[in-house]
Amino acid sequence: MKLTLRIWRQSGATGRLVEYPLDDLSPDMSFLEALDVLNERLVLAGEEPVAFDHDCREGICGMCGVMINGVAHGPQKATTACQLHLRHFEDGDVLTVEPWRAEPFPVVRDLVVDRSAFDRIVAAGGYISVPAGSAPDAHATPVPKPDADTAFEAAACIGCGACVAACPNGSAMLFTAAKATHLGVLPQGQPERYSRARDMVAEHDALGFGGCTNAGECTPACPKGIPLITIARLNADLLRAHTSRSDR
Amino acid sequence: MVVDTIRLYRSTIGKKAVMAVTGAALFLYVVAHMIGNLAVFAGPDALDAYGRWLRDIGVVWPVRVGLLAAVVLHFVAAYQLTARARRARGRYRHRRVVQGSYAARTMRWGGVIIALFVVYHLLDLTVGVLNPNGVPGAIHANVVADFQHWYVVLAYTVAVLALGFHIRHGVWSATQTLGVTTSRVVGLGVAVVVCAGFLSVPFAVFTGLVS
Amino acid sequence: MPFYTEGSPIADQRVPVGPIESRWDLRRFSARLVNPANRRHRSVIVVGTGLAGGAAAATLGELGYRVKSFCYQDSPRRAHSIAAQGGINAAKNYRNDGDSVHRLFYDTVKGGDFRSRESNVHRLAQISVEIIDQCVAQGVPFAREYGGLLDTRSFGGAQVSRTFYARGQTGQQLLLGAYQALERQVDAGRVEMHPRTEMLDLIVVDGRARGIVVRDLVSGAVSTHFADAVVLATGGYGNVFHLSTNAKGCNTTAIWRAHRRGALFANPCFTQIHPTCIPISGDHQSKLTLMSESLRNDGRVWVPANPRDSRPPNDIPEAERDYFLERMYPSFGNLVPRDIASRAAKNISDEKRGVYLDFADAVERLGALAVEQRYGNLFEMYQRITGEDPYRVPMRIYPAVHYTMGGLWVDYDLRSNIPGLYVIGEANFSDHGANRLGASALMQGLADGYFVLPGVIGDYLADAPFEPLSEDHPAVADTMSEVRGRVKTLLAVDGDRTVESFHRELGRLMWDECGMERGEAGLRKALERIPELREEFWQRVKVPGTGAQLNQELEKAGRVADFFELAELMCVDALHREESCGGHFRAESQTPDGEALRDDARFCYVAAWEFTGAEPVLHKEELVFEHVKPSTRSYA
Structure with missing residues (x-):
C-alpha cells in the first residue's frame, strides 16, 4: 500500500x-x-x-x-x-x-521530545515510602478487590505523554491523577495520600503544565484508557489536603 | 487557614475549585432568576409586584454584591488558567479535536459572550436606558416592549443558548472539580430546563401569548 | 581446529560453608558493614534501571550510599522489565498446596536442567517471600480475590500455584514500584539520575572497577563517571538474534565491554526460546511480541494431525488435531517448561505448519467473560497485531528468543571476577542454569536488586573510598580515547549498507545455527561466517550524521558491532558444549524420542569465558549438587 x-x-x-x-x-x-x-x-x-x-x-x-x-x-x-x-x-x-507539543516537553530532535518532567512529578511524591526490608507480610492488610482493581486501572498508565499532547491546556493532570489514584485508593497509600496529592500537583504546576479544565481530551487519547474520574479523585484529595488539618 | 487558602488558590486545581464554587453560586442565581421570570405568565401586576417584593425584603443589593464578587473571581481564575494554558499547550500544524464536546471547547468564548450580554441586559431591563419603554418599576411593560422586536428576541436567544452550553459543561465540570462525578447527562438536562425557562418569556411575548 | 583453550578452573565462588538453608544468613553475618554515617562517602554506579538496577539503585540510596544511576531510555521507568507479562514466583504457600522454599528451590534447579549453582538458587527461593511483601507494601496492585487476599496462578514447570500477577502486566507494575522508590531517592538527593545515557566502556584501575565511560545520547558528549563500585544491571542479549521479544534498544554493550576488560562471560549460549509468540508477518518485522505463558493455563496447544493439512484451524475437526503437549507430557500437559514446549512444537511442525493455541474449550468451560477477565489484554494485543479474533479463531503461535540465561560470571556475592564490578539480574548468569522457569526472571531481578546486592556490597565498600580519579589517569585516558576512536570509526566508514541490514543477517544466521537446535556443522559454519560478516560491517556500514547529536543510527551501530563479537563467543560456547541441556539443544545429543540428553560426566560445569582477542579461554566452575540430585528431567 x-x-x-x-x-x-x-x-x-x-x-x-x-x-x-x-x-x-x-x-x-x-x-x-x-x-x-x-x-x-x-x-x-x-x-x-x-x-x-x-x-x-x-x-x-x-x-x-x-x-x-x-x-x-x-x-x-x-x-x-x-x-x-x-x-x-x-x-x-x-x-x-x-512530535508531542507542550511547553514542558521541549522537542529534542524530529519526533523526539524531553518528557523528564514526568519523572519529576513522580519524584515529588508519587510513591509509598517503604524502604526495602521494612514491609509486613503481604497478607497483613487485605485489599478489597474493587479497590485493587481501581488501583490497577490507574496504575496501567505508561507515562507516554499522550494526555499532555492532546490537552488543549497542555495539562498533565491525567498522568498526575493516575499515580495519585493508584496509590491513594490502596490502604498502603493512605498515610501519604494527601501530602502526595499536594506535592505532585505543586510540582506539576511548577513545571509549567497548564491547569486542567475538564476538557476531556486526555482520556480518549490515552492508550490505556485511564478514566477522567481519576482527576476527580485527585481534585478531592488536593482540596482535602488544603482544607483539613489531618495531614499537614 | 488563610495561608492554606492562598496556597490552594496558587495551584491550578485551586483556581479550578474557585471557578466551580463561584460557578455554582452563579448557577443557583440563574435558576432563581429563571423561576422568577415565570411570573410574567401570571399577568402584568404579578410580575411588577414580584419585583417590588424583592426590593422590599432587601435582598437585591446583597445579591448584587455577591454576584459581582462571584463574577470577578470566576473571571480572574478563568483568565489566569487561560493565560497558563496558552503558555503550556503546543501548537500543531495539524490538529483534530478527538472527543471534547462542543460545550467544553466553547467555555471561554461562551463565557465572554455571556458577560457582554449581561452588560446589555442590565442596561436594558435594570437601568432601562436601552429599553424601548424604559419605565422604572414597570417590569412587565418593559419586557413586553422589548420582545416586540425580532432582533431583541434574537439577541436574548443567542445569549440564553450560550448560557445553556456553559451550564451544560459547567455543571459536570464543577462536580468533577469538587471531586464528585456525575453523569454528563445531568448537565445536559439542567441546561435544557434553564434554556426552556428563559426562552419561554421572549417567545411568549413575540408570539402574542403574553401582552 | 581448536577454537578455544582451557585455562585454570574457578576455585572460589565465595559460597559460605554450612547447611544450605543458613548460607545466606552466614554470608550476611560475615560480610563487613559500612557505618551509616560513612555510607555517604561511598559511591556506587548502577547501570540499567530495570527490576534489578532500579531496585538496587533505590535500595542503595535508602541505605545512604551515593548512587549514580544510568539508562539509555528517556526515563528509568521504561526499562524492558516493564514488558514482562505473566507473573512473579514466591514460595509463600498461601494456597496450602504443598509449596515451600525447598520446593521452589528444587523446581528451579530442575527447571534449569541442573546447570545452576545450588546455593544461589536456594537463596533466591528464600528471598522470594520477602519480595512479595516488599512489592505489596509499595502499592503494586497484584490481582486479588474477593476476600481481599492475593490471587496466584500456575506457571510452567511447577505443579503448585505460586505465581503472583497483576493481569498481564506484572513486570510493569513491579517496575513502577521500583521506579517510584528510585524517584523517591532522586528527590532526596541520594541518587543522581542520568537518563538517555549509554555506557560504552568500563574503567578498570589497578584491577578494580572504578567507573564507566558514557555517551550522552542527546548531546553526543562522551564523558566519565567514577565510583567505588560499579553495578551492571543491563539485561540480556537476546537481540543478537535481531528478532526477539526484547525491546529494540536492549543490547550487550555494557556487559560485553566489561568482558573485554576482563570479566568472565558465563554460559553465553544458554538462550531461552519462548513457545508462544505472535508469528512473523513479513520481512519488515522489527520485533516479536510475546504472549504470556499464563495463556497455557487454559489454552490448549495443537497442530493438525496431518502435516499437509492446509485448512483453516476452525475447519479441522477435533479428531484430526494433535494436542501434542498433552499427549507427550500427560502430567504437566500444556504447562511444561518453555524449552520443552518450544522444541516439541518445532519437532512436530518444523516451523512450517501452524501451531495453534486454542481457547475454545476454556470459553465453553468458563464462559467468554471469565476468559476475558483472565486474558483480556493479551487477546486484545493479539488481535491488534494480527487482525484475528482469538475468542473465535485459535491463536497462531511461533517460538521467539525471549531471555538469555547466560551473562557475566558472578560469585555468591554477585561480584564478577573484577573486584568492584557487580552484575545483577538478567545480565549475570547466576540462577537459571540452562533454562529459566516462567515468572522467575522478575523474582531474580528483584531479589538481586532489593536484597542480595545491598546485603553484600558493604563488604567491598568497607575498603573504600579508593583513591580519587581524574580523566588524566592513564587507565582512564586510554579507555576514553578507545571509546572516542570507536565512535569516530563507525562514522568514518561511510559505506553502503545499513546497520539494520547487518543486524538482520547476523540474526538470521544465529537463529539458523545457534537457535533452538544446534549442530556441529552449523556452528562451525557460523564461526566462519560471523568474522567475515563482522569484517564486512567495518568496511561497509553506513552511519549518517555526526557524533555530536542525537544519532540513533550511531547508537545502533555500536550495539550491533558488539553483537558480532558476542555472537562468535555464543557459537564457541555452543560448539564446545557437546551435550543438550535446557535451552541448549545439540542435535548430536538427544534421546531416541528426541529429548535433551545431558552429559553430566563431561559438562556439569559453568563455562566461564575469558576474552583474549584471539581464541577465548575457558574457565570451568564445577557444579556440585548436594540437595537436588541430577536426573533426567521428566515432565511426562
Whole structure:
C-alpha cells in the first residue's frame, strides 16, 4: 500500500514538515515499522533518518508517541503508535506526523521530545515510602478487590505523554491523577495520600503544565484508557489536603 | 487557614475549585432568576409586584454584591488558567479535536459572550436606558416592549443558548472539580430546563401569548 | 581446529560453608558493614534501571550510599522489565498446596536442567517471600480475590500455584514500584539520575572497577563517571538474534565491554526460546511480541494431525488435531517448561505448519467473560497485531528468543571476577542454569536488586573510598580515547549498507545455527561466517550524521558491532558444549524420542569465558549438587 508521510523534521530551535512518499508498505506493518522502512531508505540515500523514540514495541514501555493527523498515537483507540498497524489506514492516505507539543516537553530532535518532567512529578511524591526490608507480610492488610482493581486501572498508565499532547491546556493532570489514584485508593497509600496529592500537583504546576479544565481530551487519547474520574479523585484529595488539618 | 487558602488558590486545581464554587453560586442565581421570570405568565401586576417584593425584603443589593464578587473571581481564575494554558499547550500544524464536546471547547468564548450580554441586559431591563419603554418599576411593560422586536428576541436567544452550553459543561465540570462525578447527562438536562425557562418569556411575548 | 583453550578452573565462588538453608544468613553475618554515617562517602554506579538496577539503585540510596544511576531510555521507568507479562514466583504457600522454599528451590534447579549453582538458587527461593511483601507494601496492585487476599496462578514447570500477577502486566507494575522508590531517592538527593545515557566502556584501575565511560545520547558528549563500585544491571542479549521479544534498544554493550576488560562471560549460549509468540508477518518485522505463558493455563496447544493439512484451524475437526503437549507430557500437559514446549512444537511442525493455541474449550468451560477477565489484554494485543479474533479463531503461535540465561560470571556475592564490578539480574548468569522457569526472571531481578546486592556490597565498600580519579589517569585516558576512536570509526566508514541490514543477517544466521537446535556443522559454519560478516560491517556500514547529536543510527551501530563479537563467543560456547541441556539443544545429543540428553560426566560445569582477542579461554566452575540430585528431567 501507499502512504505519504509529512514528518516534522527539527534539529535546532525550529523545524518544518517534510513530505515522504512511501509506496511499498504492507498493511501488516506497524506504524513504526513504516518509519523503519523510511529510515533505511534515507540512510542509504545519505540523508539523516527521522529520529523517533521507541523501545519495547509492544505498547507498554511508553517510549513511543507521535501525533498522527492531529491525534495522539493515531486514529485507533487505546493503541500506542508501535501497535498501530497500517491496515487501519486507507491506501494513499496523507499523514501528518508531529512530535508531542507542550511547553514542558521541549522537542529534542524530529519526533523526539524531553518528557523528564514526568519523572519529576513522580519524584515529588508519587510513591509509598517503604524502604526495602521494612514491609509486613503481604497478607497483613487485605485489599478489597474493587479497590485493587481501581488501583490497577490507574496504575496501567505508561507515562507516554499522550494526555499532555492532546490537552488543549497542555495539562498533565491525567498522568498526575493516575499515580495519585493508584496509590491513594490502596490502604498502603493512605498515610501519604494527601501530602502526595499536594506535592505532585505543586510540582506539576511548577513545571509549567497548564491547569486542567475538564476538557476531556486526555482520556480518549490515552492508550490505556485511564478514566477522567481519576482527576476527580485527585481534585478531592488536593482540596482535602488544603482544607483539613489531618495531614499537614 | 488563610495561608492554606492562598496556597490552594496558587495551584491550578485551586483556581479550578474557585471557578466551580463561584460557578455554582452563579448557577443557583440563574435558576432563581429563571423561576422568577415565570411570573410574567401570571399577568402584568404579578410580575411588577414580584419585583417590588424583592426590593422590599432587601435582598437585591446583597445579591448584587455577591454576584459581582462571584463574577470577578470566576473571571480572574478563568483568565489566569487561560493565560497558563496558552503558555503550556503546543501548537500543531495539524490538529483534530478527538472527543471534547462542543460545550467544553466553547467555555471561554461562551463565557465572554455571556458577560457582554449581561452588560446589555442590565442596561436594558435594570437601568432601562436601552429599553424601548424604559419605565422604572414597570417590569412587565418593559419586557413586553422589548420582545416586540425580532432582533431583541434574537439577541436574548443567542445569549440564553450560550448560557445553556456553559451550564451544560459547567455543571459536570464543577462536580468533577469538587471531586464528585456525575453523569454528563445531568448537565445536559439542567441546561435544557434553564434554556426552556428563559426562552419561554421572549417567545411568549413575540408570539402574542403574553401582552 | 581448536577454537578455544582451557585455562585454570574457578576455585572460589565465595559460597559460605554450612547447611544450605543458613548460607545466606552466614554470608550476611560475615560480610563487613559500612557505618551509616560513612555510607555517604561511598559511591556506587548502577547501570540499567530495570527490576534489578532500579531496585538496587533505590535500595542503595535508602541505605545512604551515593548512587549514580544510568539508562539509555528517556526515563528509568521504561526499562524492558516493564514488558514482562505473566507473573512473579514466591514460595509463600498461601494456597496450602504443598509449596515451600525447598520446593521452589528444587523446581528451579530442575527447571534449569541442573546447570545452576545450588546455593544461589536456594537463596533466591528464600528471598522470594520477602519480595512479595516488599512489592505489596509499595502499592503494586497484584490481582486479588474477593476476600481481599492475593490471587496466584500456575506457571510452567511447577505443579503448585505460586505465581503472583497483576493481569498481564506484572513486570510493569513491579517496575513502577521500583521506579517510584528510585524517584523517591532522586528527590532526596541520594541518587543522581542520568537518563538517555549509554555506557560504552568500563574503567578498570589497578584491577578494580572504578567507573564507566558514557555517551550522552542527546548531546553526543562522551564523558566519565567514577565510583567505588560499579553495578551492571543491563539485561540480556537476546537481540543478537535481531528478532526477539526484547525491546529494540536492549543490547550487550555494557556487559560485553566489561568482558573485554576482563570479566568472565558465563554460559553465553544458554538462550531461552519462548513457545508462544505472535508469528512473523513479513520481512519488515522489527520485533516479536510475546504472549504470556499464563495463556497455557487454559489454552490448549495443537497442530493438525496431518502435516499437509492446509485448512483453516476452525475447519479441522477435533479428531484430526494433535494436542501434542498433552499427549507427550500427560502430567504437566500444556504447562511444561518453555524449552520443552518450544522444541516439541518445532519437532512436530518444523516451523512450517501452524501451531495453534486454542481457547475454545476454556470459553465453553468458563464462559467468554471469565476468559476475558483472565486474558483480556493479551487477546486484545493479539488481535491488534494480527487482525484475528482469538475468542473465535485459535491463536497462531511461533517460538521467539525471549531471555538469555547466560551473562557475566558472578560469585555468591554477585561480584564478577573484577573486584568492584557487580552484575545483577538478567545480565549475570547466576540462577537459571540452562533454562529459566516462567515468572522467575522478575523474582531474580528483584531479589538481586532489593536484597542480595545491598546485603553484600558493604563488604567491598568497607575498603573504600579508593583513591580519587581524574580523566588524566592513564587507565582512564586510554579507555576514553578507545571509546572516542570507536565512535569516530563507525562514522568514518561511510559505506553502503545499513546497520539494520547487518543486524538482520547476523540474526538470521544465529537463529539458523545457534537457535533452538544446534549442530556441529552449523556452528562451525557460523564461526566462519560471523568474522567475515563482522569484517564486512567495518568496511561497509553506513552511519549518517555526526557524533555530536542525537544519532540513533550511531547508537545502533555500536550495539550491533558488539553483537558480532558476542555472537562468535555464543557459537564457541555452543560448539564446545557437546551435550543438550535446557535451552541448549545439540542435535548430536538427544534421546531416541528426541529429548535433551545431558552429559553430566563431561559438562556439569559453568563455562566461564575469558576474552583474549584471539581464541577465548575457558574457565570451568564445577557444579556440585548436594540437595537436588541430577536426573533426567521428566515432565511426562
